[in-house]
Amino acid sequence: MTKEDIKASAPTDDDGRVYHLRLKQGDVPPYVILPGAPERTLVIAQDWVNAREIASYREFKTVTGVYKGVPLATTSTGIGAAGSEICIHELHALGVHTCVRVGTTGCIQAEYDLGDLIIPFACVRKDGTSDTYIEPAYPAAADPVVVMALMQACENLGYRYGVGIGYTVGSFYIGQGRPIADQGGYWPSFAERIIPDLQSAGVLNIEMEAAGQFVVGRLHGMRMGAIFAVVSNRVTDRWGDAGGEEKASRAASEALRLLADWDAKGEICVQLKQKEM
Numbered sequence: 001m002t003k004e005d006i007k008a009s010a011p012t013d014d015d016g017r018v019y020h021l022r023l024k025q026g027d028v029p030p031y032v033i034l035p036g037a038p039e040r041t042l043v044i045a046q047d048w049v050n051a052r053e054i055a056s057y058r059e060f061k062t063v064t065g066v067y068k069g070v071p072l073a074t075t076s077t078g079i080g081a082a083g084s085e086i087c088i089h090e091l092h093a094l095g096v097h098t099c100v101r102v103g104t105t106g107c108i109q110a111e112y113d114l115g116d117l118i119i120p121f122a123c124v125r126k127d128g129t130s131d132t133y134i135e136p137a138y139p140a141a142a143d144p145v146v147v148m149a150l151m152q153a154c155e156n157l158g159y160r161y162g163v164g165i166g167y168t169v170g171s172f173y174i175g176q177g178r179p180i181a182d183q184g185g186y187w188p189s190f191a192e193r194i195i196p197d198l199q200s201a202g203v204l205n206i207e208m209e210a211a212g213q214f215v216v217g218r219l220h221g222m223r224m225g226a227i228f229a230v231v232s233n234r235v236t237d238r239w240g241d242a243g244g245e246e247k248a249s250r251a252a253s254e255a256l257r258l259l260a261d262w263d264a265k266g267e268i269c270v271q272l273k274q275k276e277m
Helices: 040-045 081-093 144-157 189-200 210-219 244-265 267-276
Strands: 031-035 049-057 060-067 070-075 098-107 117-126 161-169 205-207 223-233
Touching: 031 040, 031 081, 031 244, 040 060, 040 070, 040 244, 060 081, 060 244, 070 244, 081 098, 081 210, 098 144, 098 210, 098 244, 117 144, 117 210, 117 244, 144 161, 144 223, 144 244, 161 210, 161 223, 205 223, 210 223, 223 244, 244 267
Parallel strands: 031 070, 031 098, 098 223, 117 161, 161 205
Antiparallel strands: 049 060, 060 070, 098 205, 117 223
């Protein structure tokens, strides 16, 4: 392929690989875990066999391997929904149909603490990117079967977890109610109410990617879900991993294993039909 053959509307690199992920057809299986940080791909793949890095460009690092007999991949998306949009679009072009985001989050309800896991079935859309795809009234909802698989994975592994509504925002500081200066500086009045208002609405957590991923993925016809490790307790103002990152990573792999098994056996379709009867 020559540079003259590359289209601005669908760019590739000089070897015909999707431009940002630097992957080609057949490089990744249809089940992919999406962390934000590139280094988290290695944490996720530590439970896999034959794990190897196959591409790395900008914030997008991809590792493939096999978990309990199921081929999986993990591709990092960077911080925020804008990078996620690029990643999801290019994975879809490569035939990926199911993705689970693994990330860190801040809890805003008293029943959660550092190291706990949170599985959102829907998110408030303040990510910014999803608004460029469809009107704000369109919901950011996880695929229910993916949510079921994540819950079952946590049950299988004995992990403490919660399920509910999350808040995705395209800001780490002001947008999450964090003052940007200890003394003076810009501090709008609305920022003071962000966390109390979300707590009043029963929202469980704050993070920066899931809503955008849910919307973009669903509009691409993909199944999307997410699982978060609490590293920030905004109720007690404490910070720390407490083992949550490894637990969330392992739960995501287990969930995709379950989904691959259910897909192969057609079990979910049978269950849904039985409930409809």
